[in-house]
Amino acid sequence: MSRQRENTAAWQKMMREREYKTGSPTGAGLRMTTNANRLALDNYPTPLCATRALLEHESFHGTIMEPACGEGYMSVILEEAGYDVISSDINKKCYGLGNIDFFSIIKEDITKNQNIHSIITNPPYRYSTQFIEHALSLVDEKVAMFLQLRFLNGIKNYEILSKTKLTRVYVFSRLLPYVDNKGIWQKRGAFPHAWYIWDKRAKHKNHIELRLISPEHTHSDACWNLNELIRKR
Numbered sequence: 001m002s003r004q005r006e007n008t009a010a011w012q013k014m015m016r017e018r019e020y021k022t023g024s025p026t027g028a029g030l031r032m033t034t035n036a037n038r039l040a041l042d043n044y045p046t047p048l049c050a051t052r053a054l055l056e057h058e059s060f061h062g063t064i065m066e067p068a069c070g071e072g073y074m075s076v077i078l079e080e081a082g083y084d085v086i087s088s089d090i091n092k093k094c095y096g097l098g099n100i101d102f103f104s105i106i107k108e109d110i111t112k113n114q115n116i117h118s119i120i121t122n123p124p125y126r127y128s129t130q131f132i133e134h135a136l137s138l139v140d141e142k143v144a145m146f147l148q149l150r151f152l153n154g155i156k157n158y159e160i161l162s163k164t165k166l167t168r169v170y171v172f173s174r175l176l177p178y179v180d181n182k183g184i185w186q187k188r189g190a191f192p193h194a195w196y197i198w199d200k201r202a203k204h205k206n207h208i209e210l211r212l213i214s215p216e217h218t219h220s221d222a223c224w225n226l227n228e229l230i231r232k233r
Contacts, residue, residue, distance in 0.1 A: 043068075043070055043124065044122070044178060044179050045070050045071060045073040045122075045179055046073045046074045046122040046146055047073070047176050047177045047178075048073060048076075048077055049176070050146060050172070050176055050193065050195075051073070051074045051077040051078065051120075051146075052077055053170070053172070053195075053213050054120070054144060054146075054170065054195050055077070055078075055081050057170055057195075057211065057213065058142075058144065058168075058170070058195070058197060060083065060117070060118050060120070060141075060142060060144075061117060061141075062084070062115070062116075062117030062118070062141070063083075063084040063085070063086060063115065063116045063117055063118075064078055064083050064084065064085050064086070064116070064117070064118050064119070064120055065085075065086045065087075065088075065116045065118070065119045065120075065121075065138075065139070066078065066085055066086070066087045066088070066096070066119075066120055066121050067088050067089070067100070067102040067105070067119065067121055067131075067135075068089055068090075068102065068121045068122060068123055068124065068131075069087035069088060069089045069094055069095045069096045069121075070089060070091070070094055070095065071094065071095050072087065072094075072095025072096070074120065074121065074122060074146075075087040075095055075096060076095075078120065086116060088100035088102070090102070102131065102134065103130070103134055105138065106138075107137065107138055110138050110139070116138070116139055117139060117140065117141045117142070118139055118141050118142040118143065118144070119135040119138065119139050119142075119143050119144070120142075120143075120144040121135075121144075121145065121146070122145070122146040122147075123145060123147070125147070125148065128145065128147055128151060129156070129157070129160045131145065132145060132160060132164060132196075132198070133160070133164065136164055136198060136200070139200075140200055140201075141199070141200060141201060142197060142198065142199050142200070142201075143197070143198040143200075144195055144196070144197050144198075145195070145196045146193065146194075146195055146196075147193065147194060147196055148191045148192070148193055148194075149171060149191070149192040149193060149194045150191065150192075151194075151196070152169070152194075161208075164198060165198070166196060166197070166198060166208050167197050167198055167199040167202050167208065167209065168195075168196075168197040168199070168208065168209040168210075168211060169194050169195070169196055169197070169208060169209070169210050169211070170194055170195040170197070170211050170212075170213050171192065171194045171210065171211070171212055171213065172192060172193050172194060172213045173212055173213060173214055173215050174215040175188045175189050175190070175191075175192060176188075176189055176193055177189065195213075
């Protein structure tokens with residue numbers, strides 16, 4: 001059995017042994033039975049090119065958790081890059097472990113079953129601040145969140161970003177593809193996005209690094225064809 005499968009099996013065993021309360025709209029499951037359910041969970045899958053761009057600019061090591069994996073748009077790219085990934089989602093039908101409420105996972109789960117070093121995810125936008133705080137409470141290295149650029153704006157967000165000592169922001173120069181309200185991929189969204197990085201090992205200098213991701217990293221034809229990518233594995 002590969003290390004990836006061993007890690008996943010360990011989490012499955014832990015989840016069976018412990019009862020998790022599920023059903024609150026805090027995950028990002030993709031395989032909804034209706035479009036209304038998909039929107040209720042605030043799920044919009046991450047373009048493949050967005051995660052590839054992250055890995056070209058930011059390095060990680062050890063095991064990574066993706067707690068809002070949906071159909072696996074982010075997890076597949078991380079695995080393709082050679083990372084051990086624990087994928088889960090509050091939705092029962094998903095790429096990884098289903099029916100897992102991220103907010104029910106505690107630090108003891110991380111250290112007891114598998115020492116997860118970083119969390120990388122695209123959180124439901126309405127629960128972004130809660131995802132950030134909880135992720136930072138679980139891991140000792142990095143947290144990477146895929147969010148709209150406008151997350152930098154606002155008093156509430158200012159408080160969370162200042163308190164948690166955000167380290168770096170990678171801004172996409174090109175508008176990324178997105179899934180519309182009918183579940184159809186469109187070539188360009190209306191809002192710019194960025195990767196927000198919290199590096200708990202960094203020596204902070206009371207400022208946030210701002211870096212740009214060039215348009216060449218975000219060609220639309222390489223952003224959403226997940227099924228073809230899986231078939232090639």
